[in-house]
Amino acid sequence: MTSRMRAEIGEQPDALRRTIDALRPAAAGIAALARETRQVLFIARGSSDNAAVYGRYLVESRAGRLGTPAAPSIATAYRRRLDLSGVLAVAISQSGKTEEIVETLDWAASCGARTVAVTNGEGSPLAEAAEVALITRAGDELAVPATKTYTTQLAALSVLGLGLGAQVDADDLNRVPDEVARLIEATEASPALGEIVEALARVPGAVVSGRGLAFGTALELALKIKEACYLHAMGLSYADLLHGPIAVVDAQTPALLIAADSGPTLPGTIALAERVRSAGAQAYGVGGGGGLAGACSAALPGPVLPEWTAPLGLIVPGQILVENLARRLGIDPDVPRGLNKVTQTD
Amino acid sequence: MTSRMRAEIGEQPDALRRTIDALRPAAAGIAALARETRQVLFIARGSSDNAAVYGRYLVESRAGRLGTPAAPSIATAYRRRLDLSGVLAVAISQSGKTEEIVETLDWAASCGARTVAVTNGEGSPLAEAAEVALITRAGDELAVPATKTYTTQLAALSVLGLGLGAQVDADDLNRVPDEVARLIEATEASPALGEIVEALARVPGAVVSGRGLAFGTALELALKIKEACYLHAMGLSYADLLHGPIAVVDAQTPALLIAADSGPTLPGTIALAERVRSAGAQAYGVGGGGGLAGACSAALPGPVLPEWTAPLGLIVPGQILVENLARRLGIDPDVPRGLNKVTQTD
Numbered sequence: 265m266t267s268r269m270r271a272e273i274g275e276q277p278d279a280l281r282r283t284i285d286a287l288r289p290a291a292a293g294i295a296a297l298a299r300e301t302r303q304v305l306f307i308a309r310g311s312s313d314n315a316a317v318y319g320r321y322l323v324e325s326r327a328g329r330l331g332t333p334a335a336p337s338i339a340t341a342y343r344r345r346l347d348l349s350g351v352l353a354v355a356i357s358q359s360g361k362t363e364e365i366v367e368t369l370d371w372a373a374s375c376g377a378r379t380v381a382v383t384n385g386e387g388s389p390l391a392e393a394a395e396v397a398l399i400t401r402a403g404d405e406l407a408v409p410a411t412k413t414y415t416t417q418l419a420a421l422s423v424l425g426l427g428l429g430a431q432v433d434a435d436d437l438n439r440v441p442d443e444v445a446r447l448i449e450a451t452e453a454s455p456a457l458g459e460i461v462e463a464l465a466r467v468p469g470a471v472v473s474g475r476g477l478a479f480g481t482a483l484e485l486a487l488k489i490k491e492a493c494y495l496h497a498m499g500l501s502y503a504d505l506l507h508g509p510i511a512v513v514d515a516q517t518p519a520l521l522i523a524a525d526s527g528p529t530l531p532g533t534i535a536l537a538e539r540v541r542s543a544g545a546q547a548y549g550v551g552g553g554g555g556l557a558g559a560c561s562a563a564l565p566g567p568v569l570p571e572w573t574a575p576l577g578l579i580v581p582g583q584i585l586v587e588n589l590a591r592r593l594g595i596d597p598d599v600p601r602g603l604n605k606v607t608q609t610d
Numbered sequence: 611m612t613s614r615m616r617a618e619i620g621e622q623p624d625a626l627r628r629t630i631d632a633l634r635p636a637a638a639g640i641a642a643l644a645r646e647t648r649q650v651l652f653i654a655r656g657s658s659d660n661a662a663v664y665g666r667y668l669v670e671s672r673a674g675r676l677g678t679p680a681a682p683s684i685a686t687a688y689r690r691r692l693d694l695s696g697v698l699a700v701a702i703s704q705s706g707k708t709e710e711i712v713e714t715l716d717w718a719a720s721c722g723a724r725t726v727a728v729t730n731g732e733g734s735p736l737a738e739a740a741e742v743a744l745i746t747r748a749g750d751e752l753a754v755p756a757t758k759t760y761t762t763q764l765a766a767l768s769v770l771g772l773g774l775g776a777q778v779d780a781d782d783l784n785r786v787p788d789e790v791a792r793l794i795e796a797t798e799a800s801p802a803l804g805e806i807v808e809a810l811a812r813v814p815g816a817v818v819s820g821r822g823l824a825f826g827t828a829l830e831l832a833l834k835i836k837e838a839c840y841l842h843a844m845g846l847s848y849a850d851l852l853h854g855p856i857a858v859v860d861a862q863t864p865a866l867l868i869a870a871d872s873g874p875t876l877p878g879t880i881a882l883a884e885r886v887r888s889a890g891a892q893a894y895g896v897g898g899g900g901g902l903a904g905a906c907s908a909a910l911p912g913p914v915l916p917e918w919t920a921p922l923g924l925i926v927p928g929q930i931l932v933e934n935l936a937r938r939l940g941i942d943p944d945v946p947r948g949l950n951k952v953t954q955t956d
Contacts, residue, residue, distance in 0.1 A: 512836050
């Protein structure tokens, strides 16, 4: 049985290539817009908010600009104006139709912010509302769990980072599509895939953790496990996991730990794997090279990419894990209960 | 059997009174410091980070200033400098000894921010590092789950809001201690308490949700349930719950929904209770007046306070719920596994 979700996972190399090729020239427009701003405010919900977490760490760690999340209810429920002069507001929505996000971007503009949209919806209300629209080229996504629209959002945010002057080699982006294609094959060939699927099929929940540039990937994998497998998956940063929730890790609650195979957060993630296992729980790795794999009970391969582009591939083994786990649990991954493709919140 | 945690819950009226009396005069110092700033950046982890969520909504909804969370790993792992001129950095730590938080506040100062500490640790490294220290008067807290240090942090943050010019009646604060005392009695007398404890004792996890000023309370209750009861409790905003995780709500996964009994986010919380129940799950309310109680399967009383001070009481029924649930599950709430009172992260 092949799901629509699995097909869309496989479409990611092409979707990423199209998006990177189309958007790299937009970095100049972002740079022009950003010249009058000093910081970035991300407006998003759900998977798009997890993409925003990548955006904030990229902007802060590589471009030296403050990048923080907005609280949409200030705009939509409290209807309070803030002084947002000097702020670059970046709204992210797959469909570009979520009214809360469009309304919050309009509010930001009325408060003095400059505006960017990241959306797969060309001509959507969100694209029309922004001064610069970074239109991802994911194509139609029919499965409810976002896959290629998420990774192409990350590609668009990496272009945002370039526009903001990130101190990176822009050509690293060109290696991503082929690396994602390789990673899909490597994940499906990995004996760890079946092992981790069987382990997760037998537990009520799991903790998913990652840090810095990989934190958004951990949140996104936790969200995917919740929405498509109905497990109680808690996405937590490394530090927050130590502040209380480490108590939930036990024989019935394994940890999934995610890291790029380089970067300053890798050693802490390896130490966390050791701590989880010493607490009597299983630790499963995603990425993190041989160091993390060696510290875990089993590990899925990660992308061989520099830390700043690694998140564009790092979620892919997780997507494959979720698709396999959903089917193992008798769930159709394409249409989880309770969800629609476009979520309307107010 | 009486736990230390239960005793400390009962000490909150006095702790709040001492803290409010001691800190209200500090609003003028905050105002002077804030004059050169335009926005607030909160630095915190764990329960203190949940207090910071209250702080951000208070600052944005009542004082009209942007208030956002910092990413400590930018300071401590990536060691990247940002331009933080015009930023008021507010670091929150119960002990004032968590090195990551002290280091991040020092980093913020070196990046140009003005600095405030909120801590129960008079003379602690964090108190010494800040230009203005708001010292809470919780007294010694011995149980690992934070109770009175959390609510007194909220009191300190309400004073921060006053210093930033929040458009509220400052005397509302004086009503809080007596109202918390009344609420402790009312919660323990409520037949809903035993009913909800029994329901949660039979499930592997729960969703905890709230919005706007009550969102931090939902995150804090979820953390308490995780750390003291080992349940898989997921703290989610109203909007994020609709973006995917609504799929996990079912007969085995009830929702705890939290709201003040007034304010613009109450109607959405009532609607969420109805949606959860129509999905075949139980919804349990905390606060939200008769409207939320009527929409839920059972509900604990909340404080009768204006929305801006309601969070200082709204967590209290949740603390009592957690203390009862832990004992019902055979856990000593004072010393959950895997945790120390001062968490060191790097």
